[in-house]
Amino acid sequence: MNFLTIFARNLKQGPQTEAFPLGPAFTPERLRGRIEFNADHCEGCRICERVCPANAIRFAKTPDGMTFDCWHNTCVFCGNCEFYCPTDAIHQTNDWDLSHVNADKFDMVEHGLIPNQKCVECGATALNTAPVIKNAKPPLSAEEYTELRARCPKCRAKYLKNRKVPA
Amino acid sequence: MSTHNVPETFSIPVGPLHVALEEPMYFKIDVQGETVSHIDINAGHAHRGIEYLTTKRTMYQNVVLTERICSLCSNSHPQTFAMAAEKIAGIEVPERGIYLRTVADEMKRVTSHLFNVALLVHLVGYETYFMHMMQVREIGQDMLESIFGNRQDIGAMCIGGVRYDLDDKSIAYIKGALDKIEAETKDIIKTFKTNGSILRRTKGVGVLTHAEAITCGVVGPVARASGVDYDVRREAPYAAYDRLPLVVHSLTDGDVWSRAMVRLEEILTSIDLLRVCLRDLPGGPVNINDRPDIPPGQAVTRSEAPRGEVIYYLRTNDTPQPERVKWRVPTFMNWDSLRFMLQDAKVADIAMIVNSIDPCLSCTER
Known part of the structure; x- marks a missing residue:
């Protein structure tokens, strides 16, 4: 392409630079x-x-x-956590705007809490985590899932073991 | 004009900041008038201790750490590291993963080469064309950002395969972007062959003869521009390269222009390889979907980064951390050849000649 053509094209297209912050910035869906x-x-x-x-x-x-804490100012946005998470609990949004005033730097944290609960069967205190049901056969129904989740790890294992037999 | 008390030779410092690419490399150059008579290369300004850091992190963390050694070869490092880990653990990457590795590799090569040649044009002093070439590269950068989620650290690799997948929509998008880059690159090649400013500044400048290239053991486009027909993708195929119609470009002049031309031709080859990969992309999983422990052992692997051959040595033990990771990067081999290229060069050409080896000091000094 000779320069006159490039010149004409650039005149027609306008500046190639993004208008940000006056306009939206190019943000692909998959941005990490x-x-x-x-x-x-x-x-x-x-x-x-x-x-x-x-x-x-x-x-x-x-x-x-x-508690779960992810420090945004320490994060390198590699996405390893999302890739290796077995239950899609952690995920990278395409929100890249992490600018903040210096006073807020210790608030740049993604915080989460997996609360304690009392096991409905034995009464022990245990974390209310999502149960590992990847290998459960047949797959659990929604009701069974709630029942399983309300138990402590030991009672969950018992529950899954007892469940296997009738199938 | 009298030449009273004026010494015939001067010693001038070039760097450590702002020699082509703004990489911290220090040259102590003795000049005789306008001509370089002796070069002293001093390095070590970008040392960050990454080799040590790798032994403090687990294998799975190191895939990310090695990616951050260098921004322009940011795919070759984790890929070669993962290949070494896979060799030790005997992991077979699924067929689709192998092809997707090649896709990531070639995409990075296209943008890396465009960047280097654009900088050459900038150093020639042809700013308008530099802007245009960077805009062409931006098509590739947008492609990386849209497919992988980051412009530089694309995060495509993992031990056992790749972390990303392509669907019909993204394949169509890549093909569209490649068409645009291909047309523009063909124009750039035409400009490089005809434009007087570029030809006058780059032809016959910074010559590295075939014999000198062999002496220095240079790799990558620097070697191929001096007639050393060597490409790891052909000599020791990894990923899917044994199944692809790879053309290795080599020229014989060994000057700055030849090195730029080899890179430009390689962009076109990369685009061809990408098209074949996208056409033949097999189905199935993209990785092994597992996180196995890497057993004790050692392995050496190599791949062709945009700058040339990168070699990884990995030794593991019973711990999750590697015992030793060592890599030899292309710039380590190439920067020695600067002594030959800069000999008797003009002071004004120094930056251009340094740029022509595509130096990457963050890789070399890590």
């Missing part, structure tokens, strides 16, 4: 941005904490349950 955590889906395996290369993800035991 801010981490989002869904405590409801988390099975508490803590694999995200182990594969995170920046150590941005921290789990901690508290009196209320287990």
